[in-house]
Amino acid sequence: MLRLVCISLLSVAVAGLSFAESRSERVTYTYDLNGRKVEASRTESNGGSSETVRNLNGQTVPRERTQDQILINTPDRKVTERMVQLFDSNGRPAGRSKIRMEEQKLADGKTSMVETVYNGDVNGSYAVLERKTTLVTSAPGTQTTEIVSERPSINGTLTPAEKRLTTRQGNDQQYREETSIYRAGDTGVFRETDRELRTAETKGSQTTTQVDRYNTNATGKMDLVGQEVHRNEKRPDGSESELVDVFGVNVLSYSAKPTLREQQIIDRQPTTGGSTETLSIRRADPATGKLGEPRPVSEIICRGDCKP
Secondary structure (H helix, E strand, O other): OOOOOOOOOOOOOOOOOOOOOOEEEEEEEEEOOOOOEEEEEEEEEEOOEEEEEEOOOOOEEEEEEEEEEEEEEEOOEEEEEEEEEEEOOOOOEEEEEEEEEEEEEOOOOOEEEEEEEEEEOOOOOEEEEEEEEEEEEEEOOEEEEEEEEEEEOOOOOEEEEEEEEEEEEEOOOEEEEEEEEEEEOOOOOEEEEEEEEEEEEEEOOEEEEEEEEEEEOOOOOEEEEEEEEEEEEEOOOOOEEEEEEEEEOOOOOOOOOOEEEEEEEEEEEEEOOEEEEEEEEEEEOOOOOOEOOOEEEEEEEEEEOOOO
């Protein structure tokens, strides 16, 4: 999955200073070929956020930096502008972008959100790269979300390129959520290319979630190409564990049904002023499907306002 990381430069914290609720520091460690834990990235947030990574030379360099500014904030409308500075692998500035986010409550009870991404050039000018318009409609037990993405055409005008339609039915204890992704062809006609079906059920402290992913095949029909089964358990002390079985198409198998590829083992522990999350993976043998021994992949240590 793709995800935008929001980041901005922070001053060095005074030793022993406690983190305020709106401030956080997230350090991600990975493991090298010898099994040694090394720092991979560090993200600090305080109104904006700043992320640094280690490059191939082992140097700590900035990767991305952002700063948010609220332009309008009323009960029915909020407009935020986010400035993003990108850096190359050596930590040198490599481009700027700007994101304008506008959320508005409509008279019919719907919620509209418009996110416009601008790409900056060396002269300081900005051109529209993409605009996403989200419309959320809620009714008892059902929520529908439609996201339309527009991108510049050859003549420079914004043209619809992708549409996502999500329907969620149920409540926090049990729900069914279906997302269909449509892409515009050369003629501008939308055709469904991907589909995701997510079902979840919570019983006591345990939540089971199944995610089925489909792609359109050559005949235009939907094929099941991937599946995830999440089993999450929350404990009274605030910790939680999660097992994720990941299934995918096995090129060594003649079966059209996805087979087990790996099992992810996630453990989250609360700490004084933050939390720690570890991830280990058991790989499946392509021929037999048998899971191997767990291997550590990453550890995330967070201080302050630790959100997923």
